[in-house]
Amino acid sequence: MSTETKPKSVGGDSKMKAGLIWFNGQLVPQEEAKVSVLTHALHYGTSIFEGIRAYETPKGPAIFRLHEHTERLFHSAKVMMFEMPYTSEQINQAIVEVIRANGYKSCYIRPLAWMGANTLGVNPLPNNPAEVMIAAWEWGTYLGDEAVRKGARLITSSWARFPANVMPGKAKVGGNYVNSALARVEAQQAGADEALLLDKEGFVAEGSGENIFFLRGNTLYVIEHSVNLMGITRDSVITIARDLGYEVREVRATRDQLYMADEMFMVGTAAEVTPISYLDHRAIGTGKAGEHTMKLRAAYMDVVQGKNPKYEAWLTYVK
Numbered sequence: 001m002s003t004e005t006k007p008k009s010v011g012g013d014s015k016m017k018a019g020l021i022w023f024n025g026q027l028v029p030q031e032e033a034k035v036s037v038l039t040h041a042l043h044y045g046t047s048i049f050e051g052i053r054a055y056e057t058p059k060g061p062a063i064f065r066l067h068e069h070t071e072r073l074f075h076s077a078k079v080m081m082f083e084m085p086y087t088s089e090q091i092n093q094a095i096v097e098v099i100r101a102n103g104y105k106s107c108y109i110r111p112l113a114w115m116g117a118n119t120l121g122v123n124p125l126p127n128n129p130a131e132v133m134i135a136a137w138e139w140g141t142y143l144g145d146e147a148v149r150k151g152a153r154l155i156t157s158s159w160a161r162f163p164a165n166v167m168p169g170k171a172k173v174g175g176n177y178v179n180s181a182l183a184r185v186e187a188q189q190a191g192a193d194e195a196l197l198l199d200k201e202g203f204v205a206e207g208s209g210e211n212i213f214f215l216r217g218n219t220l221y222v223i224e225h226s227v228n229l230m231g232i233t234r235d236s237v238i239t240i241a242r243d244l245g246y247e248v249r250e251v252r253a254t255r256d257q258l259y260m261a262d263e264m265f266m267v268g269t270a271a272e273v274t275p276i277s278y279l280d281h282r283a284i285g286t287g288k289a290g291e292h293t294m295k296l297r298a299a300y301m302d303v304v305q306g307k308n309p310k311y312e313a314w315l316t317y318v319k
């Protein structure tokens, strides 16, 4: 596909342009990938999804940690008792096809499986096999370029992250994101870039779409797995940081511990590594993007862009 016809980047308020979408096994133009208004997932949030990035590398586009993302998609399906009509190999192949068909050098990839229109009423099972689509589009920085340069401003949300016996927070379920959307809208209405969500006991859980790290001295702390998503970027950054010689500790932390941190940052597929400058109107450290944070961000960006052969196993090339 020529660069002129290539779908343009999306995000923020601009209309989504995803070009060719893999829709229940076929590549179709975005306008033709349509569902019924009686779709179960539209009524009840019964969908599961992934967010994956592919980056331009010296050897062509490469998908970052594709197998881990697909594995999490199938784990989410298991939690929701979705019957997936495709194997993980077929999904991996379809993701590669979408990138190739749209001619992307780098993109954000969104596989989505949902309960369709065979049954309404809260229980979708057993007559509603999952439908599947994979869309991809060009997506720049998640919280804006300025947030990456100067650090993002966070506020603690009045919405708590749901407890483990309320929603399956380790599964990437569409309905879970009502909580994230409420928190994100609240933060942005208050003039902040992003929300920090606490768990019901008041301990730090995660951002609306990111995991949280902070630093004191040379020790890097990461929020332990409790009610947060087991982020793949979180795992990657822990590995990279340890390889760079940082001591990394998984902790339960309170918001005032974050106020006292020297540096703080958020990680996620979309957010990559984004520095935090302010939390609840308090400067974190100097109130600028932290030095260690930016060193870790640069190391992460090198890895995803295929500039560090040590992590080659994390890349799936789109040939």
Ligand code: PPE
Pocket (backbone or CB within 6 Å): 050, 051, 052, 180, 206, 207, 208, 209, 210, 211, 228, 229, 230, 231, 232, 233, 234, 267, 268, 269, 270, 271
């Ligand atoms: N917590 C939440 C709640 C979350 O949604 C994400 C990803 C993470 C942590 C980080 O996970 P990982 O991507 O595996 O490192 N959020 C996705 C959705 C963003 C969106 O706005 O949509 C993402 O980054 O793709």
